[in-house]
Amino acid sequence: MSDLVIIGGGIIGGASLYYLLEKGYSGSIVVMESNDALAQKATSLSAGGMRNIWSTTVNMKMTTYSIKHFSEFKELFGISIGFEQNGYLFTFYEDRWDEIVKFKPKWDEAGVSTELITPEDIEKMIPGLVSGVDHLDPEIQEMLTISPIVGGLFGKDCAILNATAAATTYFDYSVNNYPDQVKISLNTDVDRIVIEGGRVKGVLTKDGDLIQNETVLLAAGAWSQEILKRSGVDEEKNIPVIPIKRMLFVVSQPKAVDYRNIPLTIIDEGVYFRDEAENLIVGCADEDQSPGFDTDPDKSYYEDYINLYMQARIKGAEYCRIQNMWGGLYAMNTEDHNAIIDKHPDIEGLYINTGFSGHGIMEAPAAGISMAEIILNGEVKTIPEVRSLNLNRIKKGDLIKETIVI
Numbered sequence: 001m002s003d004l005v006i007i008g009g010g011i012i013g014g015a016s017l018y019y020l021l022e023k024g025y026s027g028s029i030v031v032m033e034s035n036d037a038l039a040q041k042a043t044s045l046s047a048g049g050m051r052n053i054w055s056t057t058v059n060m061k062m063t064t065y066s067i068k069h070f071s072e073f074k075e076l077f078g079i080s081i082g083f084e085q086n087g088y089l090f091t092f093y094e095d096r097w098d099e100i101v102k103f104k105p106k107w108d109e110a111g112v113s114t115e116l117i118t119p120e121d122i123e124k125m126i127p128g129l130v131s132g133v134d135h136l137d138p139e140i141q142e143m144l145t146i147s148p149i150v151g152g153l154f155g156k157d158c159a160i161l162n163a164t165a166a167a168t169t170y171f172d173y174s175v176n177n178y179p180d181q182v183k184i185s186l187n188t189d190v191d192r193i194v195i196e197g198g199r200v201k202g203v204l205t206k207d208g209d210l211i212q213n214e215t216v217l218l219a220a221g222a223w224s225q226e227i228l229k230r231s232g233v234d235e236e237k238n239i240p241v242i243p244i245k246r247m248l249f250v251v252s253q254p255k256a257v258d259y260r261n262i263p264l265t266i267i268d269e270g271v272y273f274r275d276e277a278e279n280l281i282v283g284c285a286d287e288d289q290s291p292g293f294d295t296d297p298d299k300s301y302y303e304d305y306i307n308l309y310m311q312a313r314i315k316g317a318e319y320c321r322i323q324n325m326w327g328g329l330y331a332m333n334t335e336d337h338n339a340i341i342d343k344h345p346d347i348e349g350l351y352i353n354t355g356f357s358g359h360g361i362m363e364a365p366a367a368g369i370s371m372a373e374i375i376l377n378g379e380v381k382t383i384p385e386v387r388s389l390n391l392n393r394i395k396k397g398d399l400i401k402e403t404i405v406i
Ligand SMILES: Cc1cc2nc3c(=O)[nH]c(=O)nc-3n(C[C@H](O)[C@H](O)[C@H](O)COP(=O)(O)OP(=O)(O)OC[C@H]3O[C@@H](n4cnc5c(N)ncnc54)[C@H](O)[C@@H]3O)c2cc1C
Pocket: 007, 008, 009, 010, 011, 012, 013, 032, 033, 034, 035, 038, 039, 040, 041, 042, 043, 044, 045, 046, 047, 048, 049, 050, 188, 189, 190, 191, 219, 220, 221, 222, 223, 224, 227, 246, 247, 248, 327, 328, 329, 330, 331, 353, 354, 356, 357, 358, 359, 360, 361, 362, 363
């Protein structure tokens, strides 16, 4: 017996747990995690980047809240999470630059720090980067569909952090400060949520243990939809969140440059990189990736695709050899790529906190406090815009269209 079961021991489960307790939840909570350790899936496999540069108000507000929280993390918890505010640098071709220039006053109004910078400024910020394309053969320009960079958007408040450290701190803090309320149950694979007559009645594990309870918070990332399917939730009431592989490559840095403390930089076709110890972490969403639970990294995606753009853009990038690589799963909301943070409208006692696609680390604190407010008060208070991330928006077609995507 337990008052609340949280399914999923990643950063979203962790942040939800922490805020629930800090905001006064007085019942007992069991966190069920199928792995033998917390935060080993998308949370630890992420690039740990966080930006408040978005086109939708809800994403701006959530990430601004989260950046502030993570910047105060060490004071709050006494734990360092490698929070480094080196900024984000987006680079643009002519075709999108006007849109960015026109949007700038909206960021100013929203208090999101942005700076429009010239190609020369970009080259100074990222040594070895060539903003033009005259140095490339015309066939290569055509093959890569690469154009001159005409401007950059720099956000100085954007940051990186160690997401595993942040997530595990939420759990450790909760267990240490609320020992009578919290139990973390590792190696506990949830088979299904028992739902009868439109109400949650319990949680059944794959080992056959049945926990009777009436409130479940589903924070199982890419596995959430499958859990609901196994629980007998039909497609119409299920969440449009699918698993989709994204890969990261740790590569050596180009020779003769110092990339320490560079901003997380996004160049052609969404190739992004940031420094990581003596190396770079590099990624790029593979738009042709089919959905599924496969997480095998594919080095040819780096060698035959990503690195071609890096070589075209950065002198010496042919020396950026793979040192390590991995694949992880986005919990991709197929409808608008944004989170679902809501009480399920048709299943009493079921709460959903997932679908973050590529931005669950940077929204975790905001998602955690919002979920806690929904469970405790029935409504989001701190960031009212989060109400727009309800599940019904999908049915109504009231989608949150984000245009600043990587
Ligand atoms: C390669 C990559 C790069 C990324 N980069 C960024 C980035 O730079 N910035 C950013 O903000 N976001 C990034 N993301 C997205 C981010 O990692 C996720 O949005 C975030 O980690 C979601 O956290 P979560 O707790 O929902 O999911 P997870 O960390 O996946 O946690 C879900 C947990 O549920 C558990 N679980 C699943 N099924 C069951 C079950 N049946 N029973 C019990 N437990 C179960 C899993 O084991 C897992 O621990 C990236 C993701 C990937 C894959």
